Amino acid sequence: MKKLYERVCAAEAFTAAAFLSLMVVLIFAGGVARLLAHPLNWTIDAATALFAWAVFLCADIAWRKNSHMSIELLTKRLPARLQSACRLLNCFIISAFLLYAMVMGVWLAWISRERAFQGIPEVSYSWVTMSMPVGSALLLITTLLKVRAELAQG
Numbered sequence: 001m002k003k004l005y006e007r008v009c010a011a012e013a014f015t016a017a018a019f020l021s022l023m024v025v026l027i028f029a030g031g032v033a034r035l036l037a038h039p040l041n042w043t044i045d046a047a048t049a050l051f052a053w054a055v056f057l058c059a060d061i062a063w064r065k066n067s068h069m070s071i072e073l074l075t076k077r078l079p080a081r082l083q084s085a086c087r088l089l090n091c092f093i094i095s096a097f098l099l100y101a102m103v104m105g106v107w108l109a110w111i112s113r114e115r116a117f118q119g120i121p122e123v124s125y126s127w128v129t130m131s132m133p134v135g136s137a138l139l140l141i142t143t144l145l146k147v148r149a150e151l152a153q154g
Helices: 002-035 042-064 080-111 131-153
Strands: 120-124
Touching: 002 042, 002 131, 042 120, 042 131, 080 131
Parallel strands: none
Antiparallel strands: none
C-alpha cells in the first residue's frame, strides 16, 4: 500500500509540474500570438483549466511536506501533549472541510456536466470542477496520514 501511495505522490508531482509548465507555455504563446496580430484566445481558457487542477495538486504536495504557512507563536509555548492535541484538532477541522468539499465538488461537477467550459462546446465544465473533489480527496488522504502519524508519535 505504501508503494502505491508513493507512486500516486510521484504522479501527482509530475502532473502538477506539467500543468504549471504548460500554463506558462500557453500564456506566453497567447501573448506572442496576440503581438503578431493572430490572437489565440483559447490559450487563456486552457491555462485557467490547468490552473484549477494545479492549485489542488500543489496544495496537497505542500501539505504533505508541511510547507503551508502556519502561525505557531502560541502553540510552540504549550506542553507537548497540548501541541499534539492542537495539531489533531486542526486535522479534524481540515478533514471535515475536505469531506464537505468532496461532496459539494462532486455535486457541482454533476450539475455542470452539460455546461460548456468557456463556451467551448466539446469541453464540459465538469472537467474543471472535478479538480475540487479530486484535490480534496488527495488532501484528505494526506491529512489522515498526518493524524495517524501524530497518534503513533503521541
